[in-house]
Amino acid sequence: xxxxxxxxxxxxxxxxxxxxxxxxxxxxxxxxxxxxxxxxxxxxxxxxxxxxxxxxxxxxxxxxxxxxxxxxxxxxxxxxxxxxxxxxxxxxxxxxxxxxxxxxxxxxx
Amino acid sequence: xxxxxxxxxxxxxxxxxxxxxxxxxxxxxxxxxxxxxxxxxxxxxxxxxxxxxxxxxxxxxxxxxxxxxxxxxxxxxxxxxxxxxxxxxxxxxxxxxxxxxxxxxxxxxxxxxxxxx
Numbered sequence: 001x002x003x004x005x006x007x008x009x010x011x012x013x014x015x016x017x018x019x020x021x022x023x024x025x026x027x028x029x030x031x032x033x034x035x036x037x038x039x040x041x042x043x044x045x046x047x048x049x050x051x052x053x054x055x056x057x058x059x060x061x062x063x064x065x066x067x068x069x070x071x072x073x074x075x076x077x078x079x080x081x082x083x084x085x086x087x088x089x090x091x092x093x094x095x096x097x098x099x100x101x102x103x104x105x106x107x108x109x
Numbered sequence: 110x111x112x113x114x115x116x117x118x119x120x121x122x123x124x125x126x127x128x129x130x131x132x133x134x135x136x137x138x139x140x141x142x143x144x145x146x147x148x149x150x151x152x153x154x155x156x157x158x159x160x161x162x163x164x165x166x167x168x169x170x171x172x173x174x175x176x177x178x179x180x181x182x183x184x185x186x187x188x189x190x191x192x193x194x195x196x197x198x199x200x201x202x203x204x205x206x207x208x209x210x211x212x213x214x215x216x217x218x219x220x221x222x223x224x225x226x
Binding site: 003032034036038044045046047048051052057089091092093096097098099100101102103 | 153154155156158159167168169170203208210211212213214216217218219
C-alpha cells in the first residue's frame, strides 16, 4: 500500500488559482471514484474539503473543486486567500483499505 | 453535530501496548463506520483501520497483526490497541468517522502518543 504522490509544496498569490495533483495507480485513484481531499492547519485536525472526487461538503467554499483524470486526481483552489495556507492531503480507496498522499504545503505569498 | 474525542496515555514504553479510546457524541456509533488515523510529527497521515458497530474490522496491512480495534456500543465508544510499539509509532492519533464512500468526515482533535522509555 504505497502512498499517493503529491508535490511537496505549491504557492500562489492572493486571488490566483492553484492546482495540487495526486497521482496513484489503477488500483486506487484510477480504479475508484472514492478520492477525497483534506485541509490541515498547523496543530489542527484535518478537515474534509472534497469527497467522491468532486463533491463539496456543506460549508466548504465553492472556491475549492476536485477532478480526476486516469490515475491522477486534482484539487483546485481559486481566488486564493491567506486562510487557505495549510497542508493538503488526498486520499483514495484501495482494495486493502484507504491510502493517503504524502501531503502538499500551500503557501500564499 | 458529530463530535469525537480521543483519550488515553500520552506516553508508552517500547514493546508495550498503546491503548486509546474514542468517545462519540451527536451520533449513534451503530450508524456509521469508525476509523483510526495517525500522523508522526512533521509527517503525513496514515490510515490505521476501521470498525463497524457489528464488530467487523479492517486494518492497514503495513501494521500486520499489531492492530486491534473494538467497539462498545453501550458507551458509544470505539478503541485502538497497537501492540509491540517502537519509537516509529510515536504520532498524533486521530479517530474519525468513515463514510461508506471512504472519506473521513468528522475528526477528533487528536492525541499525541510518545513511545519512549
